[in-house]
Amino acid sequence: MAKVKVGVAGYGVIGQRLADGVALQEDMELVGVADVAPTLSIRALRERGMPYALYTALPEKKGDLEAAGIPVSGTLEDLVQKVDVMLDATSAGVGAKNKELYTKYGKKAIFQGGEKNDVADVFFHGYANYEKGLDAQFLKLTSCNTTGLIRAVDCIDRKAGVEKVAITIIRRVADPGDYHRGLTNALQVDKAPSHQAVDLMTIMPHVNATGILVHTPVTHGHIITIVMTPKKDISADEALKYFDDHPRIRVVSLDEGFLGNASLFRYARDLGNPRGDMYEIALWKDTVVKSEGDIMFAINIPQESVTIPESIDGIRAVMGMQKDRIEATNTTNKYLGIGKWKDLS
Amino acid sequence: MAKVKVGVAGYGVIGQRLADGVALQEDMELVGVADVAPTLSIRALRERGMPYALYTALPEKKGDLEAAGIPVSGTLEDLVQKVDVMLDATSAGVGAKNKELYTKYGKKAIFQGGEKNDVADVFFHGYANYEKGLDAQFLKLTSCNTTGLIRAVDCIDRKAGVEKVAITIIRRVADPGDYHRGLTNALQVDKAPSHQAVDLMTIMPHVNATGILVHTPVTHGHIITIVMTPKKDISADEALKYFDDHPRIRVVSLDEGFLGNASLFRYARDLGNPRGDMYEIALWKDTVVKSEGDIMFAINIPQESVTIPESIDGIRAVMGMQKDRIEATNTTNKYLGIGKWKDLS
Amino acid sequence: MAKVKVGVAGYGVIGQRLADGVALQEDMELVGVADVAPTLSIRALRERGMPYALYTALPEKKGDLEAAGIPVSGTLEDLVQKVDVMLDATSAGVGAKNKELYTKYGKKAIFQGGEKNDVADVFFHGYANYEKGLDAQFLKLTSCNTTGLIRAVDCIDRKAGVEKVAITIIRRVADPGDYHRGLTNALQVDKAPSHQAVDLMTIMPHVNATGILVHTPVTHGHIITIVMTPKKDISADEALKYFDDHPRIRVVSLDEGFLGNASLFRYARDLGNPRGDMYEIALWKDTVVKSEGDIMFAINIPQESVTIPESIDGIRAVMGMQKDRIEATNTTNKYLGIGKWKDLS
Amino acid sequence: MAKVKVGVAGYGVIGQRLADGVALQEDMELVGVADVAPTLSIRALRERGMPYALYTALPEKKGDLEAAGIPVSGTLEDLVQKVDVMLDATSAGVGAKNKELYTKYGKKAIFQGGEKNDVADVFFHGYANYEKGLDAQFLKLTSCNTTGLIRAVDCIDRKAGVEKVAITIIRRVADPGDYHRGLTNALQVDKAPSHQAVDLMTIMPHVNATGILVHTPVTHGHIITIVMTPKKDISADEALKYFDDHPRIRVVSLDEGFLGNASLFRYARDLGNPRGDMYEIALWKDTVVKSEGDIMFAINIPQESVTIPESIDGIRAVMGMQKDRIEATNTTNKYLGIGKWKDLS
Incomplete structure (x- = not known):
């Protein structure tokens, strides 16, 4: 089965962790991440040797990234076209704007908790209402x-x-x-x-x-x-x-x-x-x-990482990768290494 | 009517505030405070000109106080003999030991929340169970x-x-x-x-x-x-x-x-x-x-001062100054200036 | 000799303390303080019974103050006309604007450290350069x-x-x-x-x-x-x-x-x-x-109060109350109770 | 050339990092680590699957470790016999006691900054006085x-x-x-x-x-x-x-x-x-x-990790692995990945 192609918009506290989490899913492919400026997170990405391709959300600021020695693989719009689903972890309000791009190309997207509820069709939690997310175009994760x-x-x-x-x-x-x-x-x-x-x-x-x-x-x-x-x-x-x-x-x-x-x-x-x-x-x-x-x-x-599994559950729901709540969350867990430790007890 | 004579053992965070609060009660007289060492609180008492007489709880350490320029009016045992009731705000465990002195001279005492409950006959709160404190010898305040x-x-x-x-x-x-x-x-x-x-x-x-x-x-x-x-x-x-x-x-x-x-x-x-x-x-x-x-x-x-009114209520109870809960607490409030501001609303 | 008349603009952390400090100077008279909104500081002033008259710096917002039960004695412009010198402790940038008012009425003013240096003729410290402040119209205090x-x-x-x-x-x-x-x-x-x-x-x-x-x-x-x-x-x-x-x-x-x-x-x-x-x-x-x-x-x-004495020294300088640095600072100190404790050592 | 055998006593903040650092040195072998109780660090070692063998420094408390599911490979004394050099990162004072064991078996040891200077022959810093550490038996690292x-x-x-x-x-x-x-x-x-x-x-x-x-x-x-x-x-x-x-x-x-x-x-x-x-x-x-x-x-x-490289330099010095300061520190750096990032600049 072809891997589901995923992009991440916003490479901050949450975006970095979404990228890492998706990269661990054997049935998904992380196509790239998008951001706007040479932040510490982006500088760290470079020092790590660019394991993820970087796209710029503000093409006119591309020079700032390149001046800091950071290679740019294209624009956010380029990235959107290459993926099946976007995880949007941009600052509050930006996601609503990005949604126009996702709509333009008919792509699915999952927004983080900072956006307003009406950005999405479904307010989503992997365990509590997985079924509601099935085949939806837009989800918003709980905070x-x-x-x-x-x-x-x-x-x-x-x-x-x-x-x-x-x-x-x-x-x-x-x-x-x-x-x-x-x-x-x-x-x-x-x-x-x-x-x-x-x-x-x-x-x-x-x-x-x-x-x-x-x-x-x-x-x-x-x-x-x-x-x-x-x-x-x-x-x-x-x-x-x-x-x-x-x-x-x-x-x-x-x-x-x-x-x-x-x-x-x-x-x-x-x-x-x-x-x-x-x-x-x-x-x-x-x-x-x-x-x-x-x-x-x-x-x-753990505020920085707790929403990562449920966000990945969201990909499984919107892409219909698993129809069942337990099957979906267990798959996410397996690739993230969640619960392994329970066998030790 | 003669004022009720009060002493304070332990001139720390709580003891200082008990002393100030008692000093404001027009039907009470603060005879003095007791402590053991030239702490910052005692040094501040001196810089203020010794508004309260200081007694030493460790007569053998009296020299340390005097070396710091702090006049000593006698021992804790002297103070106990001069008062009707002691407010004991010493460190946890010391109050239980001081209790022997209070018993020896047949004096009443009110312990702060740090002591074990069995230090006292009654576990006391000015509003909730004032009546239980009436005429008791030993009270322990809630924390x-x-x-x-x-x-x-x-x-x-x-x-x-x-x-x-x-x-x-x-x-x-x-x-x-x-x-x-x-x-x-x-x-x-x-x-x-x-x-x-x-x-x-x-x-x-x-x-x-x-x-x-x-x-x-x-x-x-x-x-x-x-x-x-x-x-x-x-x-x-x-x-x-x-x-x-x-x-x-x-x-x-x-x-x-x-x-x-x-x-x-x-x-x-x-x-x-x-x-x-x-x-x-x-x-x-x-x-x-x-x-x-x-x-x-x-x-x-407000952890430093909240127990002061209820401690003073305790004096009213053990000394039988007011038989009625509301009369007692209102008297404490009046002298402490509590509730005056409500008239502004 | 007539007391020097002082007003305070900005009744925040510094303004409150300037007002209290001036009120202690026996050769000065605190005419009033000015502020714009029913902040906690202003609410406290009211709960204290308005020891200082309050003027409003934003007459159009006077209703907000009155709605909070706070009596208003006039406008900042009224206050400026009644005083010899203003202590300006408003937020950075506001002092520069207020300066126009002080200039209009030919009044002296002393600005706090947040303003730009060019707001004043002299950058002032009571001990280091008292003489430079003598008879100046505008001083800026060090931070x-x-x-x-x-x-x-x-x-x-x-x-x-x-x-x-x-x-x-x-x-x-x-x-x-x-x-x-x-x-x-x-x-x-x-x-x-x-x-x-x-x-x-x-x-x-x-x-x-x-x-x-x-x-x-x-x-x-x-x-x-x-x-x-x-x-x-x-x-x-x-x-x-x-x-x-x-x-x-x-x-x-x-x-x-x-x-x-x-x-x-x-x-x-x-x-x-x-x-x-x-x-x-x-x-x-x-x-x-x-x-x-x-x-x-x-x-x-002590960041909240350390500039108060030098600000009061500034009043002495601009009003020519004392020509000598030591005489001026000693007078300030005497009324603020500074140094008394040294006699104890 | 045979790898230098290293043990770590004390698996706390520093000890864990020493173990990880030594494990990265291709010319060293980490034989094991020693501690006394099922601390969080030891519990984490178990959850990681015991990448390092654990020895107990208090054989009489071995049961506590086993009760927490943590396998124990022997005693600290066993560990000392198996190694060429011990890195001692125990609490202040314990190192001095452990020194008796190191002396008994004629082993070298490097103590962390918490110990008193006289625990060692040389007070050591990899860059500042590497030569003094050459072939010494006991070093104490700077804090x-x-x-x-x-x-x-x-x-x-x-x-x-x-x-x-x-x-x-x-x-x-x-x-x-x-x-x-x-x-x-x-x-x-x-x-x-x-x-x-x-x-x-x-x-x-x-x-x-x-x-x-x-x-x-x-x-x-x-x-x-x-x-x-x-x-x-x-x-x-x-x-x-x-x-x-x-x-x-x-x-x-x-x-x-x-x-x-x-x-x-x-x-x-x-x-x-x-x-x-x-x-x-x-x-x-x-x-x-x-x-x-x-x-x-x-x-x-970075207080948790900064002494790790110089501690490893210390192993190089006492074991005479490199005679030259620069050669030694560069080797440590290479295995720890230090300085690689400088090539990016």
């Missing part, structure tokens, strides 16, 4: 927090039903290496309900959700606490077992040394994972408590 | 987070009943000026349920409580999100009105400029409050949301 | 880092001469309560030489200066290390003695408990200083080292 | 800051001579993933002169050095500013050229996007370097300034 959150809620929902959730998002305020945003010795509060709770209800309309988001001055990994009311009464241990069985959830404990979000980043670095990334969300065993019918627990969201 | 949390929960409980709460404590990890503890670019997770949830159930045994605590690298003000299930259905607006009527809760909004915990500290400084302290907890109007029967909201706990 | 730095350099220069300095500014990146700027887990480097080194040479043209500035994620107090080459060889102890004799330099030590910039903020709070402010720079005794002919040492700059 | 600092100072010293340096170390306070130490919203000052300045004089006794160290709340990369007085007058451009020619110094600029220490960490991650590590120090072109005869500039020290 990093929502992607990880839905993994956990969908996991229990399929076992015991979920009536409602109330979430507290303890948000990392900036990515490592960001200087243009940041917070210093402050916790910042957002207007409630948080968009993640609202988005969860869009994807899982049978669940009632609300939530509060607080920004904190750290760079590695959001933490979300979730107060969940299952429809069927389950024990903390049952919940834990369901989580442990999910390929994209890593159950960890304080005793093992996972004391917080920084432990997970350190662990991923020590694993030798490229960039110290982790695709799984982590869930702390020691935080799972039951109070009356509610289950409360805390998860860690 | 800073628990004190503020109970204000909010008790406030609704007296209006609509509270069946259960699930809390997420976003904890500041160190006080301003701490170097011996700290956290850098990490969120640290504690084993659940948090002690604050357990403590709430000790004080309010009819409420079911659980919670998760996450430490964050900031110094000003814990933030707690609370998912509360009232017994009687109330709207978000009703909840807000009850909060707004509570003397020790300050309802604030993002629109006014209160964007997070740092805004409250800045505002208290701009008010000219000594040390930039605030006795009230703040509650963000913009975070109060209703989801099915639950009310969810976020509060700010 | 917070430069003000503190020049105190230390001028102090040695008047005793031993200073040939050159090389400074490293370890800059706090935001003020307490700031959310619009910040830095998270990063040190940010600026292009060298830093403007503070260049500004020092403008004020003290006989000194050669260079420097590097690094932004750090903290809110309280810049730290500057200074490598200074005196013209006359002096010992570390001699340098220390000169510093200790300077009214606006507070020599502190690690042994006393001053472990870093946060200790100084804590100490100022414990002193009961309004807002926890300190007017003095601190200099760590334990950092003063000599290497060949150079003296190296570290100072702390 | 991370000193290693990077000496690269830069030695680089100029060999071209123009260096008379003196005055350094300001802006130190990251904790490594990513540390919770046991940390600093929150504070800059902490150490007693001067810093040990790094003193250590530099031990290695380079003809240079006069002093310095001040300030701890800052970040985790990635110390920054050091250096005021250097060369013996021979050189321009900033000449200095820059010398730095650029040094294999272990990476000259970067703000314009390229290297805005601070977090940019370098991000760039190393984007390069795909394991753990996001970088062996080179970075030097900001934009900070190199000349003032009278002095050259001032700022460098970045």
Whole structure:
């Protein structure tokens, strides 16, 4: 079977990881990536020897790239014509503009969470509503927090039903290496309900959700606490077992040394994972408590990489590569190496 | 009527504020404070001209204080004999030892939250269980987070009943000026349920409580999100009105400029409050949301000063100065200047 | 003698402190302050009972202030007409615009460090070039880092001469309560030489200066290390003695408990200083080292309040209140309570 | 020629990187690593499939490792017998104890900077005093800051001579993933002169050095500013050229996007370097300034990985693998992939 041809627009924090993730899929071919300026990410691509061909999204700025010694293989429009599907990880708003190009050439595209919902036909999550993405032209992925959150809620929902959730998002305020945003010795509060709770209800309309988001001055990994009311009464241990069985959830404990979000980043670095990334969300065993019918627990969201698997699931859906949710996500997982470690336990 | 004579053991973050708070009570007399070494707080007391007499808790180390130019008025044992009640704000464990001295002279004492519960006859909160403290010899105050949390929960409980709460404590990890503890670019997770949830159930045994605590690298003000299930259905607006009527809760909004915990500290400084302290907890109007029967909201706990009013309430209880909860707390509030600002609204 | 009438434009971090500082000068009268919106600072002014009359700099926005319950006494133009001198602490660029108003009414004005140098006739420092400010119409104050730095350099220069300095500014990146700027887990480097080194040479043209500035994620107090080459060889102890004799330099030590910039903020709070402010720079005794002919040492700059005394010196200069540098600065110091604590040592 | 057999004691932040670095040397064989408990690093080793054999330094605790599913190949004493040289990266003080074992079996060992100088015969730096390490039994490496600092100072010293340096170390306070130490919203000052300045004089006794160290709340990369007085007058451009020619110094600029220490960490991650590590120090072109005869500039020290190359140089020295400093360091560089990128420029 011919490999599905994929391009990536926007080679930033997410775009780089999408490119790496697609390159690992044996049934896909990464045709190239597009960006506009000699950013550090592009300079690193060059220092790595240009493993991915670079296309320019702003042909008039091509000279800036070449002046920095970076070879350019063509324009974004060239790239679009060569692929079956584009992953659009450009800055918020640019994706909507790029969509015109994708439409012009009748290509499929998957937008990241920063775009407005109406950029796409379907608001998509690989586990929660894979079927809705089948053969669609345009998908929008859930944001990093929502992607990880839905993994956990969908996991229990399929076992015991979920009536409602109330979430507290303890948000990392900036990515490592960001200087243009940041917070210093402050916790910042957002207007409630948080968009993640609202988005969860869009994807899982049978669940009632609300939530509060607080920004904190750290760079590695959001933490979300979730107060969940299952429809069927389950024990903390049952919940834990369901989580442990999910390929994209890593159950960890304080005793093992996972004391917080920084432990997970350190662990991923020590694993030798490229960039110290982790695709799984982590869930702390020691935080799972039951109070009356509610289950409360805390998860860690590796914001830079968590949406990569669900984005690749999206390619499988729009291209109809697998019709079945489990078959699709398992294929993505296999090529990304997700869940291998579970065999060790 | 003779003023009640009060001493403070431990002149650190809390002890200094207890001394200042007692000094403002017109029906109390601050006899003196006790400490052991020429800390910055003691050096500041000297630079201020010794408004409070200093007693030494370690007579053999008196020379260190005098070498730093700090006059010493006697020993902790001397101080105990001169007072009716001691406020013990020493480091965890020292209070239990000091208790022998208080027992020896038949004096009353109020311990701060760091001590174990069994140090005292009653685990005390000025609003939630004032009556239990009446005429007791030894009280232990709730910790800073628990004190503020109970204000909010008790406030609704007296209006609509509270069946259960699930809390997420976003904890500041160190006080301003701490170097011996700290956290850098990490969120640290504690084993659940948090002690604050357990403590709430000790004080309010009819409420079911659980919670998760996450430490964050900031110094000003814990933030707690609370998912509360009232017994009687109330709207978000009703909840807000009850909060707004509570003397020790300050309802604030993002629109006014209160964007997070740092805004409250800045505002208290701009008010000219000594040390930039605030006795009230703040509650963000913009975070109060209703989801099915639950009310969810976020509060700010000024950790350095929040327990001062309830500690003074404790003096009123153990000394029998007021028999009535409202009369007692209102008297404390009046002398501390709490709630005056509500008249402006 | 009639008091000098002073107005303050811009009631933010610096403006509030200028107003408080002027209000303490027995030979000055604070006529009022001007601002544009119901910021937290203005809301605090109201909660304090309007100790200072408020004028609006944007008459068309007066309604916003009144809607927040804040009484308005007139316009900035009204205020300018009532005063002898304006202290302009508005955001960068606004001062240059306000200057037209000051010029229209022939009033004197002193601008803060954020404005461009050409806004004023004289670039001013109370200790280093007081005489240049005498009877000038417009002064621009040095910025917070430069003000503190020049105190230390001028102090040695008047005793031993200073040939050159090389400074490293370890800059706090935001003020307490700031959310619009910040830095998270990063040190940010600026292009060298830093403007503070260049500004020092403008004020003290006989000194050669260079420097590097690094932004750090903290809110309280810049730290500057200074490598200074005196013209006359002096010992570390001699340098220390000169510093200790300077009214606006507070020599502190690690042994006393001053472990870093946060200790100084804590100490100022414990002193009961309004807002926890300190007017003095601190200099760590334990950092003063000599290497060949150079003296190296570290100072702390309390960025929110350090320029207040030199700004008030500026009023004395432009109004000719004192002709002599020492007489002027001593008068400022007396009313601000600076140096009193030195008598304790 | 037989490969040199190397063991690593202590598989923490440094030990892991030493093991990885040695494994890359084609003329060395990594026999195994030793540690005591199932830390996260050891758990990661297991999840990676045990690429390195693990020996236990505490045989009585072997059960803890096995209980965590980690296979143990023997004891530290077993490991020592199998190797030619041990790299000791255990916690401070443990190395001195391990030395008894190394002595017992007549093995060579190289200790990291945390040990006391008298643990070894030679205090070593690959570039500055390689010859002293030749055929020695015990070396102690310079600490991370000193290693990077000496690269830069030695680089100029060999071209123009260096008379003196005055350094300001802006130190990251904790490594990513540390919770046991940390600093929150504070800059902490150490007693001067810093040990790094003193250590530099031990290695380079003809240079006069002093310095001040300030701890800052970040985790990635110390920054050091250096005021250097060369013996021979050189321009900033000449200095820059010398730095650029040094294999272990990476000259970067703000314009390229290297805005601070977090940019370098991000760039190393984007390069795909394991753990996001970088062996080179970075030097900001934009900070190199000349003032009278002095050259001032700022460098970045990647604290987790910077000592790895010089540690491997140490193996070459003690084993007499190369007699020449340049030949030895170039061989280390070749196998670590250092300097390859320079060909791109």
